[in-house]
Amino acid sequence: xxxxxSDDARWNAIRGATGLLYLFLLLPLFIVxxxxxxxxxxxxxxxxGLSLTWYQKFFASxxxxxxxxxxxVVAAGSALVxxxxxxxxxxxxxxxxxxxxxxLSSLLFLPMLISPVVIGVALTAFLTDVGxxxxxxxxxxxxxxxVLPYVFVTVRAxxxxxxxxxxxxxxxxxxxxxxxxxxVTLPSIMPGLAAGMLLAFVISFGEFTATQFWxxxxxxxxxxxxxxxxxxxxxxxxxxMATVLMxxxxxxxxxxDVALGKNLILKSA
Amino acid sequence: xxxxxxxRAEDLRPASSQPLRFRVWTAVLRADPVxxxxxxxxxxxxxxxxxxxGLGLAWMALFLLAPLVYILSLSxxxxxxxxxxxxxxxxxxxxxxxxxxxxxLGWQIGNTYLLILWQSLKFGFLTxxxxxxxxxxxxxxxxxxxxxxxxxxLLFVVLPFWVPLIIRYYAWILVLxxxxxxxxxxxxxxxxxxxxxxxxxxxxxxxxQVLLPxxxxxxxxxxxxxxxxxxxxxxxxxxxxxRAFYEVTxxxxxxxxxAGSILVFILAVGSFMAPxxxxxxxxxxxxxxxxQTFGQAFDWPLASAMAMVYLVVLFAIITVFNRFVxxxxxxxx
Numbered sequence: 165x166x167x168x169x170s171d172d173a174r175w176n177a178i179r180g181a182t183g184l185l186y187l188f189l190l191l192p193l194f195i196v197x198x199x200x201x202x203x204x205x206x207x208x209x210x211x212x213g214l215s216l217t218w219y220q221k222f223f224a225s226x227x228x229x230x231x232x233x234x235x236x237v238v239a240a241g242s243a244l245v246x247x248x249x250x251x252x253x254x255x256x257x258x259x260x261x262x263x264x265x266x267x268l269s270s271l272l273f274l275p276m277l278i279s280p281v282v283i284g285v286a287l288t289a290f291l292t293d294v295g296x297x298x299x300x301x302x303x304x305x306x307x308x309x310x311v312l313p314y315v316f317v318t319v320r321a322x323x324x325x326x327x328x329x330x331x332x333x334x335x336x337x338x339x340x341x342x343x344x345x346x347x348v349t350l351p352s353i354m355p356g357l358a359a360g361m362l363l364a365f366v367i368s369f370g371e372f373t374a375t376q377f378w379x380x381x382x383x384x385x386x387x388x389x390x391x392x393x394x395x396x397x398x399x400x401x402x403x404x405m406a407t408v409l410m411x412x413x414x415x416x417x418x419x420x421d422v423a424l425g426k427n428l429i430l431k432s433a
Numbered sequence: 434x435x436x437x438x439x440x441r442a443e444d445l446r447p448a449s450s451q452p453l454r455f456r457v458w459t460a461v462l463r464a465d466p467v468x469x470x471x472x473x474x475x476x477x478x479x480x481x482x483x484x485x486x487g488l489g490l491a492w493m494a495l496f497l498l499a500p501l502v503y504i505l506s507l508s509x510x511x512x513x514x515x516x517x518x519x520x521x522x523x524x525x526x527x528x529x530x531x532x533x534x535x536x537x538l539g540w541q542i543g544n545t546y547l548l549i550l551w552q553s554l555k556f557g558f559l560t561x562x563x564x565x566x567x568x569x570x571x572x573x574x575x576x577x578x579x580x581x582x583x584x585x586x587l588l589f590v591v592l593p594f595w596v597p598l599i600i601r602y603y604a605w606i607l608v609l610x611x612x613x614x615x616x617x618x619x620x621x622x623x624x625x626x627x628x629x630x631x632x633x634x635x636x637x638x639x640x641x642q643v644l645l646p647x648x649x650x651x652x653x654x655x656x657x658x659x660x661x662x663x664x665x666x667x668x669x670x671x672x673x674x675x676r677a678f679y680e681v682t683x684x685x686x687x688x689x690x691x692a693g694s695i696l697v698f699i700l701a702v703g704s705f706m707a708p709x710x711x712x713x714x715x716x717x718x719x720x721x722x723x724x725q726t727f728g729q730a731f732d733w734p735l736a737s738a739m740a741m742v743y744l745v746v747l748f749a750i751i752t753v754f755n756r757f758v759x760x761x762x763x764x765x766x
Binding site: 171174178179181182185186188189190191192193195196199206207208209249250252253254255256257259260262268271272274275277278279280281282283285286287288289290291293305306308309312316363366369370371372373376377386387390391394398402403406409410413414417418429 | 736
């Protein structure tokens with residue numbers, strides 16, 4: 165039967181199926197944004213009007229804004245820590261040879277594969293036993309561990325395509341090793357590092373599963389507040405807060421990306 | 434011939450038992466500034482290797498391996514009164530989760546730990562099959578299209594990954610819930626319902642939507658790398674487009690399929706949020722059970738034993754998979 169279809173018809177069917185899949189991927193998120201402007205207490209399709217009621221409620225809530233600030237502090241801290249550790253270890257793994265390299269590098273991917281519940285539980289038990297308080301430092305250490313693989317893998321990919329002869333040129337021309345690293349190496353692997361750190365920020369910002377074991381009342385993050393609201397009251401404030409979170413983790417990085425013209429987001433894939 | 438053998442054997446002897454001429458030459462070479470320079474560079478290289486690669490490894494050893502080893506030891510202790518820990522070696526936790534029903538907060542779950550673990554593997558399997566069925570065609574399309582919007586289309590596959598997971602699962606409550614999109618739309622055509630949440634299908638639907646990019650991207654990568662000429666020459670030699678697909682494109686995209694499948698499977702099995710937000714008590718997965726035991730029942734040793742059994746199963750899956758496709762290749766996709 166398919167042989168009777170023309171190439172065009174077959175290709176159109178493939179294109180149509182792809183279009184439907186995009187609908188499946190993106191429609192639910194679009195609905196969150198749409199319903200966030202709905203004035204009533206209950207979701208309604210189509211929305212019964214356009215209003216900013218739930219945004220006003222959200223921005224009037226000190227508790228929710230505090231959570232947003234907490235998320236920001238933790239995400240920025242984790243992106244910096246994971247950025248530094250990820251950059252240095254990616255250089256070690258790409259440029260040097262040593263035994264068991266591939267087994268050891270899979271150790272750096274492990275946090276992506278193990279359920280965040282297990283990582284959350286294990287780190288809580290371990291760090292509280294060595295006497296550590298659940299504070300921002302605790303959260304940043306935990307989140308850095310969770311996001312380190314993403315920085316490692318993006319920097320590593322960038323280093324594989326790096327032409328070392330430009331470093332040699334700089335050294336020959338009289339730059340010392342530190343100058344060469346800061347002025348030659350770092351700028352050319354910057355896109356990979358920036359993409360990895362941006363991704364680390366975004367993942368840390370939205371992390372819930374492991375974080376639920378790591379927070380204290382004064383360090384509650386935005387995803388924890390959303391979960392609490394979903395489990396207890398299902399208030400429409402969730403939609404407003406979710407939209408604000410998506411602006412922070414998707415719209416702003418996207419605009420930055422377009423403005424800088426670096427295609428960082430695609431690089432993170 | 435025999436003389437060369439003797440020289441080799443001499444080389445292997447410790448320096449002190451080697452003939453004098455060797456020792457003299459070694460000493461001369463060591464004194465040579467060039468050779469000494471090379472040795473210094475080598476030592477420096479080794480030191481840098483330890484410092485650079487070692488930093489990431491030390492981080493993981495301290496914040497991942499040490500905690501895991503800690504809960505391994507915790508799993509052989511027992512919960513005392515009020516959530517305290519009794520430091521007395523016992524295998525009681527393992528006996529409980531492998532042989533008995535689970536009693537949480539006085540609430541007897543009909544399933545044992547193993548049934549919930551089995552359910553997690555089942556959800557993982559269903560999710561993998563569904564993401565493959567839904568993700569292959571878009572991955573193929575993105576790999577073969579010559580549209581100038583291809584990078585934009587790729588961006589839309591990657592972008593959902595940047596949305597906090599909790600929002601992506603929550604969005605399904607608005608689609609499947611009581612006043613949700615589907616109930617409303619079905620209401621227009623006269624079908625009444627109370628929503629479609631809190632069952633197996635809702636959990637797997639959420640997992641499929643969240644994990645689809647992990648399937649689409651590796652498939653796109655492998656399809657994109659296939660040389661057009663392979664497909665064209667199959668067609669020139671008389672293969673129908675369908676046959677050319679089965680004999681050329683599909684086999685060449687197998688690495689992408691296997692990479693995507695193992696990632697989706699592992700991530701689905703460990704999911705906490707899909708059952709927590711979209712499932713009912715009967716749709717619990719292993720992560721939810723560990724979380725409840727740890728956070729609500731405060732039985733840290735029992736939760737640790739549950740985590741250990743999960744990890745053993747996870748590593749068994751990874752090991753089996755590693756025999757067929759290297760894990761390294763998965764992350765290079």
